[in-house]
Amino acid sequence: MRIDCTHVWEHISAYIDGEVDAALRAEIDRHLETCEICSAVLDSTRNVVVLVADDRVFELPVGFSERLHARLEKEMESVGPG
Amino acid sequence: MKPPTPEFEIERIRRILAGEKHLFHELIRPCERSVYFLLISLLRNEAEAEDAAQETAIKVYRNLKNFRGDAQFRTWVLSIARNEGLGRLRKAASRREDSLDAEIDEQTGDYTPAILTSWREVPHEALERKELGALLRQAVEGLPEIYRNVVLLRDIEEMNVRETATALGVTEGAVKVRLHRARAMLQKELAPRLGGFAPKRKGLFGWAR
Numbered sequence: 001m002r003i004d005c006t007h008v009w010e011h012i013s014a015y016i017d018g019e020v021d022a023a024l025r026a027e028i029d030r031h032l033e034t035c036e037i038c039s040a041v042l043d044s045t046r047n048v049v050v051l052v053a054d055d056r057v058f059e060l061p062v063g064f065s066e067r068l069h070a071r072l073e074k075e076m077e078s079v080g081p082g
Numbered sequence: 083m084k085p086p087t088p089e090f091e092i093e094r095i096r097r098i099l100a101g102e103k104h105l106f107h108e109l110i111r112p113c114e115r116s117v118y119f120l121l122i123s124l125l126r127n128e129a130e131a132e133d134a135a136q137e138t139a140i141k142v143y144r145n146l147k148n149f150r151g152d153a154q155f156r157t158w159v160l161s162i163a164r165n166e167g168l169g170r171l172r173k174a175a176s177r178r179e180d181s182l183d184a185e186i187d188e189q190t191g192d193y194t195p196a197i198l199t200s201w202r203e204v205p206h207e208a209l210e211r212k213e214l215g216a217l218l219r220q221a222v223e224g225l226p227e228i229y230r231n232v233v234l235l236r237d238i239e240e241m242n243v244r245e246t247a248t249a250l251g252v253t254e255g256a257v258k259v260r261l262h263r264a265r266a267m268l269q270k271e272l273a274p275r276l277g278g279f280a281p282k283r284k285g286l287f288g289w290a291r
Contacts, residue, residue, distance in 0.1 A: 009195055013262035040201035044273040045265055047203050048218075051276075052268065053237050056209045057218045060118055061128055064135075068114060069107055071136045072143065076103045081146040 003027050008038045016046050086112060091155040099147055106146075110139050113156045116239040117163045120249070123230045124167035126223075134170060138163040153248055160235075160249035193266045196273040208279040221271045229264035236261050 008031050014020045015028055032039050051057065094109045117138055121131040142159050149158055208214050222233055235246045236257065247254045 009193070009266070010262075012195075013265050014258065016265075019258075037197050040198055041195045041269065043203065044196070044198065044201045044276070045269040047201075047276070048268050048272050049237055049265060051204060051206070051209070051214075052218050052222055052233070053240065054206060054209055057215050058119060058222075058234075058238055060115060061132060064118065064132060065111075065114060067132070068136050068139055072107065072110070072139055075140050075143065076106065079144070080101075081098050081103060081106065082144045 003031055005031075005035060005038055008032070008035070009041060012042055012045055015042070016049060088151065088154060092151055095146055095149060095155075106143055109155070110142060110159070113159045114139075116156060116160055116235065116241070119234045119239060120160055120163050120231065121167045123227065123234045124164070125170060130170065131167075134166050135163070138166045141166065154245060156241075157245045157248045160245075161251070164249060164251065193263070193270070195266060196270045198273060198277070201273065202277075202280040204276045204279045205281065211279065214276075214279050217272065217275060221268050224271070225264055225267060229260050229267065232257055232260040233264045233268070237265075 008028055011020055011024065011028060015025065020028065032042065091109065094105055098105050098109065114135070118131060118135045121134045121138070122128065125131045125134060138159070141162050145162070149155065153161075204214070222230060222238075225233065231250055232246060235241045235249060236243070241249070243254050243257050247257045250257070252260075
């Protein structure tokens with residue numbers, strides 16, 4: 001049985017995470033071999049996932065860590081851990 | 083950054099509770115990023131998220147003896163951060179957004195991705211260009227809260243499904259569904275706009291609907 005494009009889209013996220021079972025993966029792979037649209041959707045989704053994960057996209061505010069540890073230090077001077 | 087092993091964390095906690103207070107700094111350090119990004123996702127305000135992150139670290143320190151070791155330390159820290167964030171939201175009486183988000187979550191998962199037949203990969207080097215980073219940030223920030231939280235923890239902080247579910251207080255199934263929808267929304271929003279960052283090649287992009 002051939003699966004259609006919408007069916008492939010439904011599983012794209014799980015497919016990227018390697019969470020679809022072997023049978024479904026094989027069906028999706030077969031579909032992708034001949035479907036240019038789904039291949040492009042898969043590649044672009046994967047690319048978006050990889051790009052947003054880059055540390056340069058979401059950065060902590062400058063000095064965040066220093067301020068956090070300074071405040072902690074102050075707290076730790078006055079009380080012990082509980 | 084790879085999280086430290088649970089054994090290492092338990093040992094550290096034991097020493098901190100026994101009096102080596104200063105070790106707390108390095109115990110909490112690997113959690114800082116995740117705590118901040120979870121809070122910015124909830125509170126949508128840098129200064130407020132930073133203050134809440136500091137409060138979270140202090141609460142973790144004060145409640146360290148309550149850590150049972152049945153979840154990862156970072157997961158436990160994140161649930162404290164989440165409570166801190168939700169507490170502030172409640173105070174600000176802005177719970178309306180949550181119920182709206184919940185309604186969106188109930189909708190069926192039908193979606194049409196951005197269909198472009200000549201998709202080409204955007205390399206990491208393109209992030210040297212400030213606009214790309216801004217575009218990606220805007221897209222994530224524009225997601226409804228329940229989706230944004232999951233993307234931040236799963237895809238940006240690279241936590242696993244279980245850890246994300248525990249930190250957010252939802253089921254693993256909900257994490258998977260939300261992540262799927264979030265990625266689909268990001269693809270739809272971003273794919274047509276990322277073309278300009280792909281390496282140049284002869285010919286035109288065949289963006290089609």
